[in-house]
Each structure stands twice: as C-alpha cells, then as structure tokens.
Amino acid sequence: MIGPRVQEAALSLAGTPAYLYDLPALDEHVASVRRALGAIELYYAVKANPDTELLRVLAGHVDGFEVSSAGEHAHVTALFPDMPVALGGPGKTDAELRLPHHRLHVESPNELRRLLATGLEADVLLRLNPDLAVEDAALTMSGPFGMDADGVAECLPLFGDRVRLRGLHTHLASGLAAPALLELAGALLDSAYEEVNLGGGMAVSYASPQTRFDWAAYGAGLAGLGAGRRLRIEPGRALTAYCGYYVTRVVDVKRVRGQAYAILLGGTHHLRTPVTKGHDQPFTLLSTGKGADVDGQVTFVGQLCTPKDVFARNIETSVRVGDTVVFEMAGAYAWNISHHDFLMHPKPEFRHLGA
Ligand SMILES: Cc1ncc(COP(=O)(O)O)c(C=O)c1O
Numbered sequence: 001m002i003g004p005r006v007q008e009a010a011l012s013l014a015g016t017p018a019y020l021y022d023l024p025a026l027d028e029h030v031a032s033v034r035r036a037l038g039a040i041e042l043y044y045a046v047k048a049n050p051d052t053e054l055l056r057v058l059a060g061h062v063d064g065f066e067v068s069s070a071g072e073h074a075h076v077t078a079l080f081p082d083m084p085v086a087l088g089g090p091g092k093t094d095a096e097l098r099l100p101h102h103r104l105h106v107e108s109p110n111e112l113r114r115l116l117a118t119g120l121e122a123d124v125l126l127r128l129n130p131d132l133a134v135e136d137a138a139l140t141m142s143g144p145f146g147m148d149a150d151g152v153a154e155c156l157p158l159f160g161d162r163v164r165l166r167g168l169h170t171h172l173a174s175g176l177a178a179p180a181l182l183e184l185a186g187a188l189l190d191s192a193y194e195e196v197n198l199g200g201g202m203a204v205s206y207a208s209p210q211t212r213f214d215w216a217a218y219g220a221g222l223a224g225l226g227a228g229r230r231l232r233i234e235p236g237r238a239l240t241a242y243c244g245y246y247v248t249r250v251v252d253v254k255r256v257r258g259q260a261y262a263i264l265l266g267g268t269h270h271l272r273t274p275v276t277k278g279h280d281q282p283f284t285l286l287s288t289g290k291g292a293d294v295d296g297q298v299t300f301v302g303q304l305c306t307p308k309d310v311f312a313r314n315i316e317t318s319v320r321v322g323d324t325v326v327f328e329m330a331g332a333y334a335w336n337i338s339h340h341d342f343l344m345h346p347k348p349e350f351r352h353l354g355a
C-alpha cells in the first residue's frame with residue numbers, strides 16, 4: 001500500500017521508469033529507530049544505498065557511517081567531512097588501509113600486519129566470525145568474513161600505542177528478528193571487550209511489508225546486555241528499504257501457453273532485488289491504462305532478454321497496458337546492486353520527495 005504523497009508523484013511521472021524516494025518518511029523512520037536505541041550508537045551501512053539525498057537525511061540522525069570501500073569512503077567524507085566513519089570489508093588494499101577513519105574493522109591477521117607496516121595510527125575493531133549457530137537468517141555471513149578465535153588470538157599481541165585495539169566487530173547474518181539478534185548479541189557480549197559493533201542484518205519482510213523489525217525490543221534488550229560497554233550497530237536495509245519506490249508502466253500483456261504476463265518498461269537491471277533475494281517484489285497497481293488487458297495469475301517481467309527478469313510471479317490481479325506499477329521496498333540494495341548497462345536501455349529518473 002502506498003500513501004497519497006507517493007501515489008501523486010507516481011501519477012505525475014511523464015516518462016517512466018523512475019525511482020521515488022520519500023525523504024520525509026525516511027526522516028520519520030530513522031528518528032524513531034534512533035529514539036528506540038537510546039545510548040546505543042547507530043551507524044548506517046552505506047552499501048545498502050549511497051544516494052546523496054538519503055545520506056543527508058540519515059546524517060541528521062546517525063552517529064556515523066559504515067563504508068566498505070575507498071569509493072564509499074570518498075563519497076561519504078566529501079559529503080560529511082566531520083562525521084565518524086567506520087571502514088570495513090574484506091580484501092582491503094594498502095591504499096584503503098591508509099584512509100582516515102574513526103574505526104577500522106580488521107578482517108585478518110595479515111591485514112593487521114599490513115596496517116602496522118603503513119606506520120600510521122589506527123583504532124581497530126577485530127572482525128570476529130563467531131562459532132555460533134545462526135538460524136532463520138536470509139544470509140549467514142560466515143565463510144571468509146572476519147576471523148575465528150585463533151585469528152583473533154594471533155592479532156592480540158600485535159597491538160601497541162599506534163595501532164590500538166578498541167574492541168570487536170561482527171555482522172552475523174542478514175534478516176534476523178529482534179529476539180534472534182539479541183540472543184546472538186548475548187552470546188557475543190559474554191567477552192571482556194569494552195566496545196562492540198554488532199553489525200546490521202535486522203529483518204525486512206518483503207512478503208509482509210507491514211511487519212517491521214521491533215526496534216524498541218532490540219534497543220531495550222541491548223541496553224540490558226551492554227551495561228558499561230560502548231555498543232554500536234550498523235544497519236542498512238532496515239533503515240532505507242521502506243522509503244524507496246520503483247515506478248514503471250505496463251507496455252504489453254499476453255498469454256503464453258496459458259501463463260499470463262505483464263511486460264513492464266525497465267526491468268531487473270534497474271531493480272535487481274527480487275532476483276537476488278528470490279522473492280516477489282511487493283507493488284501497488286494504479287489503473288492508468290486504457291489498452292489490452294489480462295487477468296488471473298499474472299507474472300510481472302521486464303524488458304530484458306533473460307527469463308530471470310522477473311519482478312513478481314503469479315499474482316492474482318487484472319492488468320492493462322498503460323497501468324502504472326509502483327514497486328515498494330526499493331530503497332535498499334535496489335538500484336545500486338543492479339546491472340544497469342545490460343541491454344543499454346535508458347536509465348531511470350530519480351525523484352526525491354520532500355527535498
Ligand atoms: C559488515 C556489514 N555491516 C552491515 C551490513 C548491513 O546489513 P543490513 O543491510 O542487512 O542491515 C552488512 C551487509 O552485508 C555488512 O556486511
């Protein structure tokens with residue numbers, strides 16, 4: 001379901017496709033997250049969406065930004081030279097290890113040795129890949145990320161006055177609800193470290209857009225667990241997913257061997273999220289069409305020459321050529337993770353509501 005502000009903007013678009021970002025909605029959402037977290041520090045994981053106008057809204061609420069490359073670092077520090085930056089990510093180059101930061105998330109003992117070889121000062125959190133069972137996650141960040149207990153032990157004697165150990169960093173999984181994240185946090189906080197960054201990964205349900213992560217329970221739970229420590233989190237998706245919309249139009253409808261299709265301008269080269277996550281992207285259909293129609297279980301596809309170019313499958317509806325389709329929850333891992341140049345179709349327009 002979209003609100004009147006987004007509906008009006010979607011209907012006013014002459015040429016589609018377009019991304020709409022509802023900045024007042026983002027402002028309200030992040031302000032409520034901030035309130036729920038109390039003294040817990042909140043960084044935004046820029047990888048979720050580095051759009052400049054979104055970052056400007058977020059900067060009014062967050063304590064800092066988490067960046068994962070020299071590119072994100074340059075983007076954020078040019079916009080907000082005075083805001084703290086935590087630099088993370090696997091496979092940092094020597095140039096990245098030399099970048100100024102508030103915190104550097106070190107991923108391996110060898111990375112720490114290369115950091116020491118720069119001769120520069122650094123404030124480090126060691127990224128821990130903990131031996132904890134993670135259930136019901138959309139994506140578990142095990143594998144090559146961070147270090148196990150042996151890797152951490154190898155790092156500890158290397159610290160000194162110039163390269164200082166501040167604490168631990170971890171990002172356990174994506175898509176966990178507050179109780180599961182709190183359980184994992186409880187296991188992790190059973191350590192002597194005074195500063196801990198618990199990462200992001202707060203659940204976002206594309207199947208049930210009204211179901212939201214319980215920030216109040218998470219904030220209260222962390223406050224109880226973290227007494228006397230400096231705690232930080234760095235969510236991405238759960239902050240920006242809801243403020244973004246991808247608006248497009250039906251260009252053709254048809255039936256192929258009984259299956260109904262609506263073919264939309266644009267495609268998953270603009271909005272790759274449903275393919276990446278294997279879900280139906282939620283949408284609102286606006287009846288602006290006057291052309292041919294199709295109904296029943298309709299599959300919504302784009303203009304790409306690949307069977308993977310699917311936004312949503314077998315949705316019970318009725319669609320006309322010329323109808324406007326407003327895909328919701330397109331504010332995170334959407335445009336910025338998509339393969340924009342495949343087939344060289346035009347790029348979408350970008351509109352920021354309330355800017
Ligand atoms: C280290 C780290 N921090 C934060 C995030 C943000 O996660 P999410 O957008 O699921 O909150 C990610 C995502 O992959 C990550 O790898």
